[in-house]
Amino acid sequence: MNFISHIGRYVLMMYATFSWPDKLSIIWKRFVTECVNIGISSLSIVLIISTFIGVAVTTQVGELLSAEWIPDYTLGYTIRQMSMLEFSPTIISLILAGKVGSNIAGEIGTMRVTEQIDALDIMGVNSQNYLIFPKIMASMFTFPLLVIYSMIASIYGGAFICEITGLRDVDTYVMGTRYYFDEEAFTVYYALLKPVIFGFIIASISAYYGYYTKGGALDVGKSGTKSVVTSSILILLFDVIISQIMFK
């Protein structure tokens, strides 16, 4: 299949996915379940990665910014900007592309090869809407919350290492994280817009590869890999596009 055919099939799938649900109450229940599967189950990995990255980056940047003419609060400011602008929205989304994306492609792909999707279609259920819509909406809803959680964890990780090693005074570090915050409020919108878009990309691309899986267990694995690779590339591409639009 060529690139244009994939685009066409993806658009048609999205059209069916966003059509009116057969039963709203069932879709709502599935949305809540997916929020738990996608959001709550990712809390621990986001916490661990964000805290450790916060600790590591604070340690390294703290050393780099140790010249006397650089104010001490610069470290806190730098960590905040790093977390808000790039690390939490983009890097965490790339990690979630691996965790959530492969999970979605694997689940839907297995349903395809075990004829569960055929069973839904024969019953008259809009299988795309029933399976994919709640996953996309749950990703778009929970990813920004995970990003906020990641920002807090990485900034706290920095404060923690300052406290433990005495790299900077914690109060000064905290002052740095608050520095110039009101004037740069748009970075919050920027940081929260990105995960909404990335959530859509990850869930829809993974669902696409899962939904059109053909064959057996091996092909389900391949669909998982393709979904992670494609959504990671698209996340990076859209990261550039969004930053070009919002910072100009």
Place this chain on the structure above:
Amino acid sequence: MIELKNISKSFNGVQILHDINFKFETGKVNLIIGQSGSGKSVLTKCIVGLHEPDVGSVLYDERDFTSMKRRKRKSIRKEIGMLFQHSALFDSMTVEENVAYPLTMFTNMEEEEIRERVNFCLNRVELENKNHLFPSEISGGMQKRVAIARAIAMKPRYLFCDEPNSGLDPKTSIVIDNLIKDITYEYEMTTVVITHDMNSVIEIGDNIMFIYEGKKWWEGDNKAIIKTDNPEINDFVYASSFMKTLKDKLSN
């Protein structure tokens, strides 16, 4: 009754089905038989609308399913129950939730009514006290019975069974065959069974279509298939040494 009119289907230029005409009768167990790769599954998928035939039409009690819009098809789909080769139960749901699924999705029944209907269907397939188990926790034969219970939950007019005996031992196969036969007569359904199993053919085949190289090669009932001298059917029916011996003994 389900009527097939001039069904043809090809994939990537390879003709799979050639001009198939047939009538699946109401209140009878209709069989589609044939060798692997003969086009049985493609034909079934064309009948239930998972594939669109290139030419021809499928009529469900004179309603042309092939030319219907998606919304109108939905009303016919609610009259269809299907038992898949590997059961196709939703593995994230319990036995009870699987059977209740079409009822919660398409009816406005109260929870209590749904539970009653689910229990009735599970009792009908002789599965009791398995409501809260997941498909992975029950045997292959039980999974088939749950799939039958799910298929009959909406009181369908048409029942499709894709190789219902595959992967089952001979004794369980007979149980499943008898169940299919009983519910077909009991609910006056149009049942279509796709099978390789010669025991099923002899036991439940009221109306049989034999497909060979994508063409309807022969039709008749379970008595006629034993007596026919058609060489392609004999190759299929008497492929096993057991059936050959049986035939020799009967002819002697």
